[in-house]
Amino acid sequence: MKTFDFRHAASVEDAIDAAATGAKYLAGGTNLIDLMKSGVERPSALIDLRRLGLTSITSTDTGGVFVEAGVSNSALANHPLIRTQYPVLSHAILSGATTQLRNMATTGGNLLQRTRCPYFMAPTFSACNKRDPGSGCAAKDGFNREHAIFGASAECVAIHPSDMAVALAILDAVVHVQDSTGRRAIPIDSFFALPGHTPEVDNTLRPGELILGIELPASEFCDHSWYLKVRDRHSYAFALVSVAAGLRIVDGVIASAALALGGVAAAPWRPPDAEASLVGKRPTAEAFHTAAQLAMAGAEPLRQNEFKVDLGRHGVVRALTLAAVSR
Numbered sequence: 049m050k051t052f053d054f055r056h057a058a059s060v061e062d063a064i065d066a067a068a069t070g071a072k073y074l075a076g077g078t079n080l081i082d083l084m085k086s087g088v089e090r091p092s093a094l095i096d097l098r099r100l101g102l103t104s105i106t107s108t109d110t111g112g113v114f115v116e117a118g119v120s121n122s123a124l125a126n127h128p129l130i131r132t133q134y135p136v137l138s139h140a141i142l143s144g145a146t147t148q149l150r151n152m153a154t155t156g157g158n159l160l161q162r163t164r165c166p167y168f169m170a171p172t173f174s175a176c177n178k179r180d181p182g183s184g185c186a187a188k189d190g191f192n193r194e195h196a197i198f199g200a201s202a203e204c205v206a207i208h209p210s211d212m213a214v215a216l217a218i219l220d221a222v223v224h225v226q227d228s229t230g231r232r233a234i235p236i237d238s239f240f241a242l243p244g245h246t247p248e249v250d251n252t253l254r255p256g257e258l259i260l261g262i263e264l265p266a267s268e269f270c271d272h273s274w275y276l277k278v279r280d281r282h283s284y285a286f287a288l289v290s291v292a293a294g295l296r297i298v299d300g301v302i303a304s305a306a307l308a309l310g311g312v313a314a315a316p317w318r319p320p321d322a323e324a325s326l327v328g329k330r331p332t333a334e335a336f337h338t339a340a341q342l343a344m345a346g347a348e349p350l351r352q353n354e355f356k357v358d359l360g361r362h363g364v365v366r367a368l369t370l371a372a373v374s375r
């Protein structure tokens with residue numbers, strides 16, 4: 049591992065100043081340190097955020113919840129406000145990693161974890177546009193069973209691995225960030241970047257911007273939601289395909305619906321036509337099958353991952369079915 053400077057941030061402003069001079073933020077370290085050990089990340093300095101105290105979860109005046117960036121994944125998943133008002137978020141987080149990792153990993157770090165594409169993770173492979181722009185994409189004609197079927201580009205077919213982000217997508221979460229010019233709020237739908245011609249860019253943060261926290265608006269899906277994760281092993285594995293589903297059912301009719309798929313794109317993938325098809329329908333198998341067809345329309349599977357299209361279709365039906373009967 050390359051040598052680097054290390055210190056704890058004394059305040060948010062101190063952390064932002066350090067980042068402006070090239071330091072990288074360190075939170076739980078469960079992704080960043082691994083990438084430093086393998087040589088994918090080579091920062092000259094780390095600024096540790098863990099003494100900033102960004103660890104509160106509070107109700108907002110508008111009936112929602114604000115989660116500070118340093119809240120651990122375990123604390124978030126197990127918090128009473130999250131379990132009762134946003135059970136889909138709790139389920140999604142608890143489906144990921146292990147208890148030990150979730151105890152270390154933070155809300156901000158989870159959003160910014162990097163892809164698990166094996167060619168990205170191992171610098172011994174020379175062709176990876178995300179790690180080394182212009183070098184090519186080894187996955188396109190190589191091992192691509194776990195890669196994207198939506199929103200990919202000729203330059204990169206990687207997916208974003210976060211489970212938490214998929215649940216945040218159907219909750220219309222908003223990411224609050226700060227740099228030396230001030231604060232701004234980024235809706236989760238505009239937070240992640242598809243690869244296009246710049247696969248090295250994962251999101252729409254400006255260099256050095258610090259995530260302060262995530263705002264969850266009042267949820268309409270607390271009574272009917274589900275997070276379904278399909279993976280090779282039942283634990284300690286990333287999603288091949290996942291589905292977050294939320295329904296608001298009034299007098300036996302779907303008044304609003306939200307769907308997001310994980311494991312299929314470089315961002316949580318919302319299928320607006322599928323969501324619209326559910327509104328005004330009764331929560332029946334027929335309505336769910338129609339939504340599933342629409343959700344997977346336009347998928348562009350790679351040589352090894354055509355199975356994801358079928359998996360996605362079945363996953364959408366199952367997640368909607370379980371959401372309809374939950375609670």
Ligand SMILES: Cc1cc2nc3c(=O)[nH]c(=O)nc-3n(C[C@H](O)[C@H](O)[C@H](O)COP(=O)(O)OP(=O)(O)OC[C@H]3O[C@@H](n4cnc5c(N)ncnc54)[C@H](O)[C@@H]3O)c2cc1C
Binds near residue numbers: 075080145146257
């Ligand atoms: C074996 C293993 C299995 C896993 N399985 C899953 C899984 O199934 N599902 C899943 O979703 N995840 C999984 N993870 C990923 C895990 O959830 C992430 O590693 C973790 O959430 C990252 O959080 P962290 O606080 O440790 O981030 P760090 O590793 O500290 O940081 C990650 C990145 O975020 C940046 N960062 C951190 N905080 C901030 C902030 N406040 N503002 C700006 N930048 C910031 C850092 O600079 C760094 O670039 C797994 C990880 C491992 C090691």
Ligand code: SF4
Binds near residue numbers: 178185188204247
């Ligand atoms: S899919 Fe993206 S991350 Fe993987 S090798 Fe290709 S460019 Fe790199």
